[in-house]
Amino acid sequence: MDFRQLVASARTCRRFHEDQPLSVNDLEWLVDCARLTPSARNAQALRFVLVGPGQTCQDLFAATRWAAALKDWGGPFPGERPTGFIAILAPQEGGEVLAYDTGIAAQTIQLAATSRGWGCCIILSFDRQKASALLHVPQDMKLSLVLGLGLAKEERLVTDLPSDGSTTYWRDAQGRHYVPKRALADLIVGRY
Ligand SMILES: Cc1cc2nc3c(=O)[nH]c(=O)nc-3n(C[C@H](O)[C@H](O)[C@H](O)COP(=O)(O)O)c2cc1C
Numbered sequence: 001m002d003f004r005q006l007v008a009s010a011r012t013c014r015r016f017h018e019d020q021p022l023s024v025n026d027l028e029w030l031v032d033c034a035r036l037t038p039s040a041r042n043a044q045a046l047r048f049v050l051v052g053p054g055q056t057c058q059d060l061f062a063a064t065r066w067a068a069a070l071k072d073w074g075g076p077f078p079g080e081r082p083t084g085f086i087a088i089l090a091p092q093e094g095g096e097v098l099a100y101d102t103g104i105a106a107q108t109i110q111l112a113a114t115s116r117g118w119g120c121c122i123i124l125s126f127d128r129q130k131a132s133a134l135l136h137v138p139q140d141m142k143l144s145l146v147l148g149l150g151l152a153k154e155e156r157l158v159t160d161l162p163s164d165g166s167t168t169y170w171r172d173a174q175g176r177h178y179v180p181k182r183a184l185a186d187l188i189v190g191r192y
Helices: 003-009 024-035 055-062 097-115 128-134
Strands: 047-051 084-091 118-123 141-151 156-160 177-181
Touching: 003 097, 024 047, 024 084, 024 097, 047 055, 055 084, 055 128, 084 097, 097 118, 097 141, 128 141
Parallel strands: 156 177
Antiparallel strands: 047 084, 084 141, 118 141
């Protein structure tokens, strides 16, 4: 697949084929992709926790918040929930720079997942205390992001911003998920 096409396809996914779970080996492959990404000072300070199908996956799911903008939808229903998670841990004292490493790792995992037909939701809105206890996050590390993963079930499409300029995503009557993205001309603010 052309790289731009891959990026366009790599929309956040929030509904999955729960009956076709990813394996822990699949999650490991995703982290192996993240392993090769750029890192400030090449410190590679991030650590990853793999959560395959099972009770911990269900408990972690219960600690996560999905699609705040879809007011009439509280997150994926049973049967459409993620079948795995990757949690990204960063050293407590690592400073702001680790947010860059975390973002690069997360997006790489999202792209890698998309390349195999899997879906990924990067999640920052979660019960940090509950999730950290569940995953036994060491005292000197913090849980930066969790990524919900599974075989993608929902159709997701990039669209232009509506005339009112809203960037809020929405679903149509068929359940297709639309993600408005700004026009290229509105993003490039200088040319020399
Ligand atoms: C740093 C970050 C945090 C996010 N946190 C959440 C979250 O807690 N829950 C959720 O459902 N989506 C979350 N998302 C997904 C965004 O809502 C999504 O990226 C946005 O709606 C644009 O859709 P797209 O990823 O398909 O381009 C997060 C994305 C990023 C990059």
